[in-house]
Amino acid sequence: MSKFDIEKVERLAGLKLKEDERERIKRDIDEIINYFDILKEVDTDGIDPLVYTKWTRLTLRNDEVHTGLTLEEIKKNRKLFGNNFFRVRRIIGE
Amino acid sequence: MMDITKLTAYETVKRIKSGEIGVKETLLSYLKKIEEREDLIKTFILIDRDRAIKKAEELDQLEHKEGLLFGLPVAIKDNINVYGYEATAGSKILKGYVSLYDASVVESIKRENGIILGKTNCDEFAMGSSTENSAFFPTRNPVNLEYVPGGSSGGSAACVAAEEVAIAIGSDTGGSIREPAAFCGVVGLKPTYGRVSRYGLIAFASSLDVIGPLSKDVRDAALMLNVIAGFDAHDETTVDIKVDDYLDTLEGNIKGKKIGVIKEVMDFEVQKELKDALESSIQKLKGEGCEILEISIPYLKYALPSYYIIAPSEASSNLARFDGVRYGYESDGAYLREFYENTRTEGFGDEVKRRILIGTFALSEGYFEDYYLKASKVRRIIEMDFENAFEQVDALILPTTATTAFKLNEKKSPLEMYMTDIFTIPVNLAGLPAISVPAGTDKAGLPVGVQLVGKWFEEALLLRIAHHIEE
Numbered sequence: 001m002s003k004f005d006i007e008k009v010e011r012l013a014g015l016k017l018k019e020d021e022r023e024r025i026k027r028d029i030d031e032i033i034n035y036f037d038i039l040k041e042v043d044t045d046g047i048d049p050l051v052y053t054k055w056t057r058l059t060l061r062n063d064e065v066h067t068g069l070t071l072e073e074i075k076k077n078r079k080l081f082g083n084n085f086f087r088v089r090r091i092i093g094e
Numbered sequence: 095m096m097d098i099t100k101l102t103a104y105e106t107v108k109r110i111k112s113g114e115i116g117v118k119e120t121l122l123s124y125l126k127k128i129e130e131r132e133d134l135i136k137t138f139i140l141i142d143r144d145r146a147i148k149k150a151e152e153l154d155q156l157e158h159k160e161g162l163l164f165g166l167p168v169a170i171k172d173n174i175n176v177y178g179y180e181a182t183a184g185s186k187i188l189k190g191y192v193s194l195y196d197a198s199v200v201e202s203i204k205r206e207n208g209i210i211l212g213k214t215n216c217d218e219f220a221m222g223s224s225t226e227n228s229a230f231f232p233t234r235n236p237v238n239l240e241y242v243p244g245g246s247s248g249g250s251a252a253c254v255a256a257e258e259v260a261i262a263i264g265s266d267t268g269g270s271i272r273e274p275a276a277f278c279g280v281v282g283l284k285p286t287y288g289r290v291s292r293y294g295l296i297a298f299a300s301s302l303d304v305i306g307p308l309s310k311d312v313r314d315a316a317l318m319l320n321v322i323a324g325f326d327a328h329d330e331t332t333v334d335i336k337v338d339d340y341l342d343t344l345e346g347n348i349k350g351k352k353i354g355v356i357k358e359v360m361d362f363e364v365q366k367e368l369k370d371a372l373e374s375s376i377q378k379l380k381g382e383g384c385e386i387l388e389i390s391i392p393y394l395k396y397a398l399p400s401y402y403i404i405a406p407s408e409a410s411s412n413l414a415r416f417d418g419v420r421y422g423y424e425s426d427g428a429y430l431r432e433f434y435e436n437t438r439t440e441g442f443g444d445e446v447k448r449r450i451l452i453g454t455f456a457l458s459e460g461y462f463e464d465y466y467l468k469a470s471k472v473r474r475i476i477e478m479d480f481e482n483a484f485e486q487v488d489a490l491i492l493p494t495t496a497t498t499a500f501k502l503n504e505k506k507s508p509l510e511m512y513m514t515d516i517f518t519i520p521v522n523l524a525g526l527p528a529i530s531v532p533a534g535t536d537k538a539g540l541p542v543g544v545q546l547v548g549k550w551f552e553e554a555l556l557l558r559i560a561h562h563i564e565e
Contacts, residue, residue, distance in 0.1 A: 004455055013410060013454040014417070015447060016435040025448055028508045032452060035509060036399045036465065042472050049470030050477055052301055053525035055288050055333045055550065073194045077421035086419050089433040 004033055098123040099257040103166055103314040104341075106260050110165040117165030118150040121209060124167045128258045135234050137243075137253035139172045140179055141212035149209050161207030162321050168203055169262040171250050172213040173220050174305065175294040176200050179210075183296045184218040184228040184246075187441030191421040197294020198329065199263060199305050199322045206321050211259055214249030218443045219413065220270050220298045222246050223514040224500070227445045232502060237279060237541055241499040244274030250308045251278040261318055262308045267298050268401055269494075269518025271306050272530035276494035276543025279532045281564070282308045283315040284518075286551045287525030288333040290319075291326030299408035300331075302401075302522045312531065312561040316340035319553060335551055343554040344561050348382050351559065354389030354487035361395065362516060368493045371533035371542045375491060375563045382562050387487055391479045396472050397520035402512055403456050403469035404523075409446075410453030416441065448508060473523045480524045484549050489559050492517055494530040494543035517545060527553050529560045 006026045010016055017025060071084055081087040098106065098120050109115045125143060132138060146167065153165050170176055173183035175193035177200075182188040200210065217227035225233045225248025233248045235241040236256035243252040247264025251274035254262050264271040266284040275282025283306045290305045297303060307318035320341060325334040355376065376386055418424040418437030425440050427433035442450070456465035483490060496516060500506070521528045526547050533544040544563065548556030 003461070006451065009451050009455045009458065012458060013438075013450050014414070014431075014434045015439050015442075015450065017439060017447070021444075025444065025451065028448055029452055029455075031507065031509050032402065032448075032512075033455070036403060036469075039396060039399050039403075039468050039472055042393065042396055042468075042475065044468060044471035044475070047471040047474050049467055050474035050523075051470060052331065053287050053477070053550075055286075055525070056331050057333075059330060061327065069194055074420075076192055076194065077190075078419070088419055089427055089430045091430045093429075 004029055099127050101260070102310045103260040104317050107162070107164055107166055111159045117153040118147065120165055121146055121150040121167055124211065124259055127256070131236070131256050131258060134239055135236050135252055135256050136231050137214055137233050137249040137256065137258060138169070138212045139182060139184070139215050139230060139249070142179065146209050146211050153207060161205070162317065163203060163206040163208030166208045166260050167211040168208045169211050169214050169250060169253050169259040170200060171216050171247050171262070171264045173216060173265060173296040174200065174263060175296070176210055176213065179213055181213070181296065182229070183220065184216045184230065185442065185446065186229040186423055187416050187438070188422045190423070195294065198291035198326045200294065202321050214247070214253055214262060216249055217246035218446050219296065219409070220246040220265055220267055221409070221445050221449055223269070223273055223511055225249060225274070226502065227443060229443055234502065235278060235499050238539065240501055241540065242277065242502050244277030244499060246270040247308060248274045251275050251280055251282065254278070254280045254308050254310060261310070261314055263305060264308050265295055266304050266306055266522065267302045267405060268522050269515040271308060272494050272518050272528060272543070272545060273514065275308050275530040277499040277541060279541030280308055280310060281312055281315050281532065282306070282530045283319065284521065284528050285319060285323065285553055286527040288331050289527065289551060289553065290322050291329040291332050293326055293328035297412040299405040300412060301408060302405060304522070312529070312557055312564050313341065313344060315529065316344050316557045319557070333551070338554040340554055340557055344558055346558060348379070348384055348559050348562055350383060350385065351489070351555070352385045352387055352487040353379050353559070354387050354483055354490045356394065356490055356492050357388050357390050358392065358394040359492050359517065362496055364493055365497045365536065367498070367534070367536040368496065368542055371544055372491065372493050375533055375544045378563050379491070379559070389483045389487060389490065391483060391520065393472065393475050393479050394520055397476050397523055398512065398516055400469040400472040400476065401519045401523055402452070403465050404473060406449040406453035407456045407466050408453070410450045410457065413446070413450055445508065476520055477524045480526060488549070488555060490547040492545050492547070494518065494545040498536045498538070498540040498542060521547055526550060527556050529556055531560050531564045533563070
């Protein structure tokens with residue numbers, strides 16, 4: 001029994017695979033996830049997870065105003081609608 | 095007549111500055127090479143001849159030839175933003191997206207009067223080891239067209255190897271600069287995490303991604319690192335510590351330096367010629383007065399599974415932004431969710447979808463502790479292994495890859511493909527600097543690479559040692 005419920009994960013990831021694609025990809029991923037089991041051999045009790053290397057420091061920026069992208073620039077990549085909004089598909093009623 | 099495209103980047107700039115060759119003359123030599131070879135090798139996704147020529151003409155007019163890269167043609171991997179050019183990262187989902195700003199590294203290259211010649215092909219979102227995952231076309235290895243150039247910065251490695259450009263920029267998350275450099279017979283430098291700004295790099299795995307050069311020799315890598323290294327307020331993970339003049343520190347002896355040979359590397363199957371190349375590099379170092387020590391990285395073999403949980407986890411989060419609403423590929427659908435799903439399913443290729451799914455799974459409720467958290471703890475142990483090693487030695491030496499380049503379309507399962515990165519991935523997990531240097535060829539004539547790993551932020555010594563072993 002595979003613990004990888006592909007349809008559930010697809011929903012979480014915002015993907016919807018075609019049936020033949022799903023089968024192929026699930027087969028690959030099952031193999032990869034099985035391979036991950038080798039990590040169980042490592043005793044990680046009392047070990048802190050490493051998310052960023054030790055050199056990374058959180059720093060504060062000066063509270064200064066900077067100019068960002070202009071509407072004209074943004075419009076180069078997508079036509080905007082109405083009062084300069086992005087248009088998205090219907091959300092309610094699905 | 096001298097063939098300008100044979101010159102190193104360093105030599106090219108020197109000769110341009112002395113007036114021996116012109117900027118436009120240099121550029122045209124490279125454009126001619128591109129014309130001759132590009133159809134076969136296909137390294138570029140985008141070439142802008144007109145803008146490059148215009149820039150070259152402007153530079154030729156200048157009285158004072160200033161800038162570390164004055165007049166030098168540079169290629170940029172397509173996952174890095176260059177103002178006014180499409181940046182696809184090798185993906186259909188970003189087709190049509192035009193960069194509205196320069197990445198910090200691009201800004202630095204322009205500031206030093208380098209000329210951006212074009213954008214190079216790569217595996218989609220830098221996920222791959224052969225450049226076959228590009229949504230557009232595969233790139234071929236200039237040394238032998240039947241073989242892959244490696245990946246994911248395959249276009250950047252191939253265009254330098256093919257002498258289509260003087261130097262190129264790539265990115266390295268798990269080996270994506272060093273592996274293609276080794277496969278194509280060029281130098282590939284992955285700087286310390288935090289040494290070079292990632293601002294403007296299309297993120298794959300933010301705690302691992304690093305930008306670096308692919309070049310004809312070690313001196314050229316040092317030259318480019320001089321240009322791109324340093325703190326950047328746009329990238330909070332860059333570290334504000336002294337940047338050396340890497341050209342200045344390149345010369346000088348390495349007598350008495352301690353070099354570690356990692357015992358566990360030989361637990362893996364390594365092609366004979368690569369072992370031989372490693373051995374002859376070790377002999378060279380001995381000849382230079384280095385002391386060679388056997389070092390243990392006990393958890394080396396756990397780096398690969400740890401990476402293939404962490405990197406896809408970060409990718410699943412980073413790639414959530416590609417939804418078709420604001421830029422790039424746009425599918426259809428009556429409702430928003432359907433539209434998102436259609437856009438993403440059609441826009442992403444197989445390998446990217448696989449990694450998004452693996453990452454989403456590893457971060458999901460019920461599996462987070464067993465996968466993402468476990469992998470991050472193993473990552474800490476691997477970092478500690480390297481810390482211990484670097485208490486005893488100044489640098490480590492190991493093969494860049496376990497084999498030389500493989501054939502295009504050679505059937506490999508995703509997991510087999512992941513194994514390509516066994517010797518490069520541990521370095522990314524620890525955030526260390528490393529360089530791949532050409533070290534001869536195998537019996538089929540394919541390039542062999544040797545990898546050196548340095549201490550955090552000690553690129554100066556790393557480059558100096560590399561300079562001593564390069565052919």
